[in-house]
Amino acid sequence: MSATGGALESLVASVVGPRPEETFGAYLLARDEPGAELARAVERAVFLESFGNTPEMLASEYAPYEDSTVFACIIDHRRMLPVGMMRIVVPSPAGLKTLNDVESIWGQEIDDVIERTAIPMDLDRTWDVATLAVMPDYRAKATGGLISMGLYQTLNLAALRCGMEWLIAVFDVPVFRLLSEVLCMSFAGFTGIHARPYLGSPASLPAWCNIAEADRRISETDPHLHAILFSGTGLETALRPVDVTRASQLVA
Numbered sequence: 001m002s003a004t005g006g007a008l009e010s011l012v013a014s015v016v017g018p019r020p021e022e023t024f025g026a027y028l029l030a031r032d033e034p035g036a037e038l039a040r041a042v043e044r045a046v047f048l049e050s051f052g053n054t055p056e057m058l059a060s061e062y063a064p065y066e067d068s069t070v071f072a073c074i075i076d077h078r079r080m081l082p083v084g085m086m087r088i089v090v091p092s093p094a095g096l097k098t099l100n101d102v103e104s105i106w107g108q109e110i111d112d113v114i115e116r117t118a119i120p121m122d123l124d125r126t127w128d129v130a131t132l133a134v135m136p137d138y139r140a141k142a143t144g145g146l147i148s149m150g151l152y153q154t155l156n157l158a159a160l161r162c163g164m165e166w167l168i169a170v171f172d173v174p175v176f177r178l179l180s181e182v183l184c185m186s187f188a189g190f191t192g193i194h195a196r197p198y199l200g201s202p203a204s205l206p207a208w209c210n211i212a213e214a215d216r217r218i219s220e221t222d223p224h225l226h227a228i229l230f231s232g233t234g235l236e237t238a239l240r241p242v243d244v245t246r247a248s249q250l251v252a
Contacts, residue, residue, distance in 0.1 A: 009080045011038055020077055024146065025240035026154045030250050031069040038082035039071035046133035050172075051200025061199065062130065068092035069130075070250050072154045072242070074147050076138075083138045084147040086155060089128040090251050096128040098168045102206050106193055117191040119208065121166050127159055129169035148179075149228060150239045157232050158247035159211060167209040172201040186214035 015027055015035040029036045047053040053061075062069070068091070074084035089097050099110045114121050134147045159167065169187070171179070173195050179187060187207040198204035219226040228234040232241040 008038070008041070008082075011035055012075055012080045012082065015073075016075060016077060016080075020240050022236070022240040023076065023078055023238050024083070024150065025075050025077055026150050026242040027073050027075060028154065028158060028242055028246045028250055029071040029073055031066055031071065035073075036071050038075065039073040039085035039087070042073070042082050042085040042133050042135055043087065043131050046135065047131070047200075049136065053200050057199075062087065062097070064094050065089045065092075065097055065130065068094055070158075070247075072151055072158070074150045074154075074239070077240075081135075084134040084151050085131070086129055086151050087131040088155065088158075089130045091124050091126065096123065096126060096168060097130050098128045098170050098206055099123070101170060101198075102190070102193065105198060106196065106206065108193065113190050113193060117208070119210070121208065125164050126166040126168060127155075127164050129155065129167060132169075132175070146235065146238060150235065153229050153232060153235065154242040156211065156229050157242060157244045160230070161244045161247040162251050165211055167211060168207065170198060170204050170206050173203040173205055176205055176207060186210070186217055 011034060015029070015038065016025060027035070029039060044055045044058060047058060048055070068089055070088045070090060072086040072088060073082050075081070076083045102108055102110050102113055132148075132151065134151075138147050155167070167187075171187070176187065187209045189205050189207050193206055195203040195205045215226070215230050218229065224234060232244075235241070
């Protein structure tokens with residue numbers, strides 16, 4: 001991470017406030033508030049390690065969507081460190097990065113792709129998970145599932161609070177499989193779109209999720225997981241849930 005230990009800890013303290021009892025906490029951050037550097041630091045470190053994406057490349061790639069970006073961040077309260085993050089792009093005149101990249105990189109018109117996939121996607125009610133990253137020390141079995149689950153819990157709770165109906169993302173294929181198998185997230189590929197190299201990943205796939213359908217399916221198949229992902233209950237002893245009242249304020 002680019003910030004020094006003292007500077008990073010100071011930023012964490014500004015976001016967390018009085019140190020909580022829980023080991024971890026989930027936070028939503030506006031792209032222009034100082035605390036957003038915590039999420040950006042995790043993003044830079046992980047994407048350089050995993051895909052060779054330099055900070056300059058990331059800055060250039062996401063610059064068109066800066067004004068429509070909100071960050072989710074998981075913080076280790078004991079070590080005063082950011083350990084996981086999501087970059088969420090919300091609807092704006094710039095469009096959604098995943099859909100723009102389907103046209104520019106996969107070479108297909110997004111209206112045709114959505115029609116072919118036979119989904120009634122409303123782009124004004126769609127959020128784009130542009131990046132997702134967990135620090136290496138927190139990918140082990142003991143904490144890896146907790147950090148990822150905390151990020152998706154935050155995403156779902158914030159999306160529901162803001163009246164969103166759809167999620168989209170471009171996933172590295174191993175991550176896509178992990179989400180399907182471990183978190184049971186209901187992401188699916190678009191019809192006629194196949195995995196291809198993308199921003200340093202040898203194989204990535206654009207995918208979509210209908211939030212209401214995921215809510216219904218997981219409630220039927222795994223009530224405990226459903227409580228975590230859609231009600232924000234079940235992780236409280238280890239992870240303080242996000243304050244969803246911030247969600248609509250940040251998006252607005």
